[in-house]
Amino acid sequence: MPYMSARPTITPLQCRLARFALRWSQRRLAKEADVAPATVAEFELENRNLAPRTARDIIATLTSAGIDLLPETATREATIAKRKAP
Numbered sequence: 001m002p003y004m005s006a007r008p009t010i011t012p013l014q015c016r017l018a019r020f021a022l023r024w025s026q027r028r029l030a031k032e033a034d035v036a037p038a039t040v041a042e043f044e045l046e047n048r049n050l051a052p053r054t055a056r057d058i059i060a061t062l063t064s065a066g067i068d069l070l071p072e073t074a075t076r077e078a079t080i081a082k083r084k085a086p
Helices: 010-021 026-033 038-045 052-064
Strands: 069-072 081-082
Touching: 010 026, 010 038, 010 052, 010 069, 010 081, 026 038, 026 052, 052 069
Parallel strands: none
Antiparallel strands: 069 081
16 A cells, blocks of 8 residues: 555545546445545535545545545646556
């Protein structure tokens, strides 16, 4: 598993992009990450922040499904990259 900082981060946009790339619904992500569907929905709508443990669970789930979360830089927003299957 890739190194994760003590405070894992994912943005609502990254979450939506990752689900789109995987063709997952909010309900599927919630099930795979073992979080409540409302948590994913409210986070993506920017109506709530994720608890650190919930963020770690979602990030780990997306990472294991082949998604890399790319941090924000001076020239782009935080985004994602989907790894190609071996």
